[in-house]
Amino acid sequence: MRDLVEIGMGRTARRAYELDDIEIIPSRRTRSSKDVSTTWQIDAYRFDIPLITHPTDAIVSPGVAVAVGELGGLGVLNAEGLWARHGDVDEALFRLVQATEDSDDPSAPVKVLQELHAAPLRMDLIAEAIKQIRESGVTVAVRVSPQRAAELTPDLLAAGVEILVVQGTIISAEHVSRDGEPLNLKSFIADLDIPVIAGGVGDYRTAMHLMRTGAAGVIVGYGYTPGVTTTDSVLGIGVPMATAIADAAAARRDYLDETGGRYVHVIADGGVMTSGDVAKSIACGADAVMLGEPLAAATEAPGQGLYWTASSAHPSVPRSLVAEAVDQELDLRKLLFGPSSDPRGVTNLFGALKRAMAKTGYSDLKEFQKVGLTIRG
């Protein structure tokens, strides 16, 4: 075992690991993929695959939210994004694409996103988008920021939201503030009749505190995407995902014990680029993963192949590049369930997950959280 390192006299740091640092090791048993289940559920809502979409306009339109739901996952629309601010989102995205094509300066598309997000929120637009999702019959989920959750939620509930995702880059159950009224998650959640998923967090304690607010799910990470998110360069802050997921899973276990049986779902949001990363996230203890950039390649993704996270639009301290456009050649069904002729782990994402579970002898997600792991060198 090793844990704390003395980086200098009297100053310690904790060893932490990314998904890339670990690998799953086969065990003594194997089974057939046909005998493997990837189902899970939050409260009454049941899902065939442990997939939640990262709430970025690059990949989630109302139509994508519907498609993902119909395919067995949970699509989350950003209730403070382009669909909540612009009547003609296509025109807005066209401006963004133009900016990426006209300039090599990474600031150019970010400036466009900042301008697009400076437009006021229009509840009529977001209500219309929610209506479209609701009418399809899939579970309706939207994301709000901690700052505006209290203000927006009543109208969102009225519009038919069934699962609320309260998500910021890094949030806590204990926001200290001299002025203003910070969100009191505990009373906020207590007053709601629907399940709340909250995050992101990076450590055991914050995860535990969020669980105690009554959240049905806790998001680990901030959507870390290699080559896209720049949180470390900008803030010096990092959330090594393998470690953070395992810590949150430990909080889940302790909270389950403390409450005599309340199970809070751990959702991994960061570093999940391939089907192998999906498997590793579950193996570290996650109940589900948030997928972002891998879905940008879907023909249905509104970003036309571009990818960025919500933090790219921050008015003064953006922390995400707009990644170069990828080809959009496969539909969501193919991306998630194959069959695939691409050996790189970017398609048939959940068929591959089943196969990984089968090859290591596990039949459901909960068991698979116990699979053996190795760390390189």
Place this chain on the structure above:
Amino acid sequence: MRDLVEIGMGRTARRAYELDDIEIIPSRRTRSSKDVSTTWQIDAYRFDIPLITHPTDAIVSPGVAVAVGELGGLGVLNAEGLWARHGDVDEALFRLVQATEDSDDPSAPVKVLQELHAAPLRMDLIAEAIKQIRESGVTVAVRVSPQRAAELTPDLLAAGVEILVVQGTIISAEHVSRDGEPLNLKSFIADLDIPVIAGGVGDYRTAMHLMRTGAAGVIVGYGYTPGVTTTDSVLGIGVPMATAIADAAAARRDYLDETGGRYVHVIADGGVMTSGDVAKSIACGADAVMLGEPLAAATEAPGQGLYWTASSAHPSVPRSLVAEAVDQELDLRKLLFGPSSDPRGVTNLFGALKRAMAKTGYSDLKEFQKVGLTIRG
């Protein structure tokens, strides 16, 4: 010593190492290459060099199986590959080469391989191929998958197979299945009169269980080839070879003790790209290595310089790219025994092994498994 690492609270991973992480360290003794022997044997079959071919059609045709046998190694033909499905293999390979030349999309050649492997197995073709090998007088070995081993083996025996290789990416002695009849390796092997080599495995326990099925040899790894196999990206599964070989060697030792003298051979199949890797594999405890990509450069290799592993043809979850073609300038004899003017460790593979043994003072493979090792940093 260090072994287990706590990657997060209550979740541990084991430190594991690839061949690239280690180096052989010279000891106090040296000797002349002329005094070094690399012979070994499985049952009655004796070999001059610890070489078994990885069963991919990229490198093993019936003719190559004969050539390798005549050079002192063991060639293994894939009894479920192209020679078992297509009367005109040249034409099939031509389609593959075309696909690599017509497109940069890594999916294009994989799709061709998937189609070629969708053709039905023809026992007449495989019997004909086996006949060609048998008539040359070399040891006849073919590979079958665990799924089809029971079905195909009777005819293969009738055709003259002397060593049977039951090989899948990851197999186990304990395949759990609700429907269907999984292979019971133990009874399967007990009913055979010929030695069986089985694998691949990644850990001590699975290796031990395979040994207990009566296998004459256990394959460690799945033919990991940097830049070609993508098992980690697709499944999140990895088999760090230095560690996996050492673990299997420990199982060999314990099984030898448990049986009062039954020695099961450990065959390393993965990460062996250079003569230095051959030496490192033996040094970690392997009795022999499976060579794949390094043989693609032989003039006799049917793949015309291309390389891929069997998992590339998987119908829904392919896990191997088709590597760009290399020049085929040397024949197998030169590749294996030199003399060489290429200082990169890709020719005179077994002359170099002898030299490594000589420079560290060892005279046979079994002793060389004890040579000193270092790990970088």
Place this chain on the structure above:
Amino acid sequence: MRDLVEIGMGRTARRAYELDDIEIIPSRRTRSSKDVSTTWQIDAYRFDIPLITHPTDAIVSPGVAVAVGELGGLGVLNAEGLWARHGDVDEALFRLVQATEDSDDPSAPVKVLQELHAAPLRMDLIAEAIKQIRESGVTVAVRVSPQRAAELTPDLLAAGVEILVVQGTIISAEHVSRDGEPLNLKSFIADLDIPVIAGGVGDYRTAMHLMRTGAAGVIVGYGYTPGVTTTDSVLGIGVPMATAIADAAAARRDYLDETGGRYVHVIADGGVMTSGDVAKSIACGADAVMLGEPLAAATEAPGQGLYWTASSAHPSVPRSLVAEAVDQELDLRKLLFGPSSDPRGVTNLFGALKRAMAKTGYSDLKEFQKVGLTIRG
């Protein structure tokens, strides 16, 4: 914990870390950036941001010293640099720019710098430069070398210097010399009425000894700049910054105790390339950072986008390249305080610092030195 490593029999080395090795981990608390303060002070001199400029002519002209002071930091002019040797600095810099454009040989611009620094010091020029800074009303600070400190200081004081920076690549309180008169820092500082900042140092003991000389601040590091400084290649000497800052902070703590309350400031000079690095430096224990290359992009920087450190001009053993010119598109105010559309952590450097402190729940620099850290793998 791990500290000493036996690299060979009877020879140990200490594990040390760079800022790139660590990341800040969010804690259970968050707060608003508006509630965060980054102020600090040396003696009577108060600063809004923990910024001191690295004393290289590439970024600090008298005008830049004024601008930095007006923006809340401390600009340090090199009293032995171009402004102290050449009446027409623009012409001198023009020669340097020419050299970089005319040749790919890294020696060419270094040769020019060596020649420019071979010109004699002219106290009238440096006095004139100091006058310009003083008249602006900002704190006046200049850098001198240990070799010439005694000789130059009287005139510098007369010219109006308020803070003296005695800085060499590596200095010590105990300079051993057979001939000549090495600087006795202790008596030198004792005789001065103004605060002295001295460095750079790389370990606890040297930092402690400098504190005991009466220095108001100790500089850690030598301005390490990836791709620019070459101290390791030339001398084999390195100062891993995360470790060195923490060690100096430990010396600060012990010296505070030993003196019953004298607080000496630790200033990190090396590896600070982004706003994330600024945050990490404070997190390791620094009171302030010296910024070099990041300021070369400012429109006010005299180097026209080029960057080099003082050691580049060494007459016989230069230890810094002249980096390729970067575009100068933003003024200092934008670089330091944004708002920014660049997500790479190179603008809004101190707005980002405030945000990092807020997201981890800290309200001032002193507290932030306790934030949690992780180390990769």
Place this chain on the structure above:
Amino acid sequence: MRDLVEIGMGRTARRAYELDDIEIIPSRRTRSSKDVSTTWQIDAYRFDIPLITHPTDAIVSPGVAVAVGELGGLGVLNAEGLWARHGDVDEALFRLVQATEDSDDPSAPVKVLQELHAAPLRMDLIAEAIKQIRESGVTVAVRVSPQRAAELTPDLLAAGVEILVVQGTIISAEHVSRDGEPLNLKSFIADLDIPVIAGGVGDYRTAMHLMRTGAAGVIVGYGYTPGVTTTDSVLGIGVPMATAIADAAAARRDYLDETGGRYVHVIADGGVMTSGDVAKSIACGADAVMLGEPLAAATEAPGQGLYWTASSAHPSVPRSLVAEAVDQELDLRKLLFGPSSDPRGVTNLFGALKRAMAKTGYSDLKEFQKVGLTIRG
């Protein structure tokens, strides 16, 4: 401390380090370069700088041996190289240069070297070369292989050799051989009146055994040159230099004690690419370094900018590439003593060593072997 690692069950490897893994850390003291001495001696032979040339024809002609001697180092001519086999070495080298220019195939120049070394040894030629060195008045040293040492030495002594270097890639004091007469170093050295330097070795025990043969110096390493030597790829054998030097220094200490005062010099031959590496080698415990590739840039180097080690000419298992030609712009004096305008650590190699010693407060090589070291991460 950490030493042994369990890479797999029951199989351990030792942690080992290269010079690149370590850095020198400044201590509390500094001094002036003028007060630093780099002198050392073997028996009666005194040298101003701890420099011995690696015996490759790429850098050492009789003329270079003279020049190096006059500059205070020890030049070693290869008594089994081109000057011992070809009357017209220029023409031979011309063929080599042609081969590098005519083809990108790394085998092409190696084939030429193999052919050139297939020519018979001519004692008249080597005697003539030795005569040229002797007449200059510098110390005369040549290299022979262990295989031919006994045969060649009498004539070499007659020709005037003063120091004999018995060097192979990896040698031992205990060469086991069934046929033939391996060199018995102990009696061989006992019969000689001149000091013998022998190597290379990679571990404590072999170093100790060589010291017990009566060698005046032991060479550690095999001239490892990044991007040139390929011993790891070809043989899987590596000698991590920081660890190997420290181990040999421990053997030197123990042998000194065992003999009550016999001091055997440790000479580092590998990984020394910059002046920083020279300093690190001494810091790890070396008394002197063998320089190879860094000298290829000297105008006097016969290789016309090309570099290769002796193992490149091995008839069947070559282990060194012929590196691409570098520009030859500086003479040896400039390379060794500067002054330099190149900040990359490739010129003024020994002026930089003195500076490194001065900046860390040491005045001679023996003391400098105790300087503090750090290891990254």
